[in-house]
Amino acid sequence: MSKFSKADFHVHSSFSLDSMTHMFEMCEAAIARGLTSVCFTEHVEFDPADFGYGFFDYDRYRAGIQEARARYGHILRIGMGAEVSFTSKKVDEIRDFLANHEFDFVLGSLHMIDELFIGGDEYFEGRTEEEVYAPYWAELAAMASSGLFKRIGHLDYLKQAHPPTWGPFSFEHWQDHIARALEAILASGATIEVNTSGIRKGLGEPFPSWEIIELYKALGGVSVTMGSDAHRPWHVAGYFDIVGARLEQMGLAVLGPETLSPGFDQ
Template sequence: MSIPCDYHMHSRFSSDGQATIPEMCEAAIRAGLREICLTEHVDWIPWDKTRDFFNPAAYVPVALEYKNRYEGRLTIRVGLEISEPHLVSDQIKILLASWPIDFVLGSAHWIDQSGVYFTELYQVHSVDEIEREYFKRVLELVRDGEFDSLGHLDLVKRYRPIELGPFDAAPHREIIHEILRILVSRDKAFEVNTSPLRRGLDSTCPGLEVLKWYRDLGGEKLTIGSDAHNPEQIATGFDTALEMLRAAGFKRIVRFERRQPELIEV
């Protein structure tokens, strides 16, 4: 048994994706998946340079067309990865009321007006400070944002300078617990994002320890995503993700249709 659904990927409807939707679909079928969710970037915070790129009127009809064409071979869900949804809530409300969206990944990519991947950030602030500030932004997102699953909870680990050694969740236990408690009380899912494994890290976003905390707090809704930006990256690291799920005591993952969750055995 392996994980049958990849719930995080970007086609050319995202500013940083190049592949067409059918190229992503064919790769998903080759990887043995039964279902994918396209999660195109919605980067609408005013200081994001790519804020004008995403166009739902271009994306959604094309995604729906392929959803029909692939019926019986691959289930396609029409999703979004919304950056800082709590900071653009009025626009997001209109977006979600206007289009038949299956799934919303809510992701924090910014610390105020600096992207967490900006190398300048690391020249001005200590890594400890950047990590602490990032989790504060994630806390605000889960408290006030509109989303179905929280994307890459500890994204900062991907940008941690290698000489400092691997990211450790333990010093941030208190705030991560608060984040997880809110997810459980709002009945939101959270994501196991396998993209760090492609960058030579040995842990997903988040890692096993955080998964165990979530389970101890009563959480049961997990989505699994590769964060693929090209077809070759689809479902990468899913064997490791499944081992982690098992090690943390999870037997199910969650899938969505028109924003309604359904738990499935894996």
């Protein structure tokens, strides 16, 4: 495995409602794939409409991480991270939560808008393309300008539910909105995640798209983290070699295990 693919920064275990995989199985999968580091990013929800709301248990999670480190820590650097679902309605609550809980790495991600899951048909039904995407980019910019996150997860996640009848997603049409969100991300000192689950889900590219990654670079982005968004052991580090090679070709630095050093991400 190549040098840029040693750390998977987006892995869920059974501490997330939507994964049934034990943390140990994820660690073993990471070791088998030749990784030197894995960062768990369990879901933390703030929107009561989210089906995972209330599931996350910080103390149990921390105990689980300690057990995993005791077992695999000599060969695998294990990060205790979180994937926080941002909603602009709960900024103060999220800020309080992050101030009172310690993590090694925190991804800010969008999963819900108007109390609907944006990765599925329910958010798209009855809306025009304008009504789907404009609020999404606005919420993304709000997340960036909140300054809550140094890492922004799967930036164009909603494209997985883009209806085929609309034709391909038009990057040109939305470029200004996307640029504004990226500028807010960069102004807040954050970096984006390149999430390879887009390829796993058959979209042919990661989240975000290569066009958006190019724009990020053009606007001054220099580094990214890579994450597989694994929910099953066989997802770990999926497509890291091809995606990592392309990122390197573009001149973007792929952050490695040193990102999990204490204090690096604060």
